[in-house]
Amino acid sequence: MPELPDVEGFRRVLDSCVRGRSIERVEVADPGVLREVTPWRLERALVGRCFAEPRRHGKWLIAATDGPVVLLHFGMTGSLVCCSPADPLGRHDRVAFVAGERQLRYRDQRKLQGIRLVADQDGVRRALSELGPDALDVGPAEFDELIDGRRARIKAVLMDQSVLAGLGNLLADEILWRARVAPDRQAAGLAAEERRRIHRAMRRVLRDSVRVGHIPAGSTWLTGRRDSPDPACPRCGTRLRRGRITGRTTLWCPHCQGEGQALSGAAGVPAVEQDPSDDPGRE
DNA sequence: GAGGTTGTTTAGAA
DNA sequence: CTTCTAAACAACCT
Structure with missing residues (x-):
């Protein structure tokens, strides 16, 4: 947890x-x-x-x-x-x-x-000197500075406690899914708009989960799909991809977030895009 | 038995 | 210096 x-x-x-x-x-x-x-x-x-x-x-x-x-x-x-x-x-x-x-x-x-x-x-x-700022205290401008110049993949950066303290494997996947950014994108290569989306998703995910004291596993959260054998995207129904980043199991939606280059450890399913009516709304 | 798990640290390689 | 990987830690689970 x-x-x-x-x-x-x-x-x-x-x-x-x-x-x-x-x-x-x-x-x-x-x-x-x-x-x-x-x-x-x-x-x-x-x-x-x-x-x-x-x-x-x-x-x-x-x-x-x-x-x-x-x-x-x-x-x-x-x-x-x-x-x-x-x-x-x-x-x-x-x-x-x-x-x-x-x-x-x-x-x-x-x-x-x-x-x-x-x-x-x-x-x-x-x-605690090696820790970056607490993720809840980071505003959009500081977030940009923290990301700036990093060549690692964005998910690795989000989970790096010396950059930003508090995010783990589940939250990182959840945030990137909401921001519609593939987890293997290079941090330094993200557009300003994408960085802004990630920051906003981070604030929202943290606010909602802090309120209940844990990451909700509700039907509108990616985290709730983690343990199912063949998980589908809560937003569009596309079959989710499973890969490995920084040694951690990574879940993302190829339709909402983009394919991503990383096929490491993927389940090997060609992933036919079902693409039903996109976007059952935010949240 | 094999392989998986929300985290961190260490060693080593590129 | 940065980044990635694998292994280790320990104790469960499927």
Whole structure:
């Protein structure tokens, strides 16, 4: 799940669950998710501290306290849940921050990322120094500057966290589909109009998905078609193409977005254009 | 067993 | 320097 909208959802979970509450205990069920900190040091640094208002940058959740700051990344399968002490520990509950009758649990099936601890805001700045601006904070002019001169394919650029922080594989596909730009187009070769469309699609996709705290899998979203064996474009019904960009499965509509040169890893279907009444409207 | 998965990092190549 | 690829991490799923 975790891309920018999901992490924003986790930020709200933390906020409503434990903000302003004092941490009594930190239970580490699996030290495998702690990065550069021992269970003992994490607990000692946090006990007696109070959670402040959490922030987010890209896919990072920044959980400040009145002492040190906890940095959480959720990899592909992580989440944050608000529990009571009575809730039995799930198999993938790795760490619990216990605050009275509430406890915040870091839950993660695979353990691709994890939890870090830094002393202060300067530590946060240092830890996240490689990240570009948060995708929600980028206006059209800055977006153009970020894209400018990049010879990589546009999807690779959108997913590059050092350029723009927060977009992952699903969002990148969704945005390019809405903007009607093929994912393998070279970023530097995009017309001003196309860059503008991508930026607007990004704003819209982020706004709509942040509101619900995850990427909706509704019928008007490309993401909803991902798992079907032979997916069709939600907009025009054309059979979608499947390829691989930066090692990630990429879905696009050859009719709406253009063929694209990349046939790498494609399903090999000649893709007869059905081309029914184009455009069942925006959204 | 084979191959897939929303992420990041590293090594190596072009 | 930029960009791409593959592999690794770990634990599921089909």
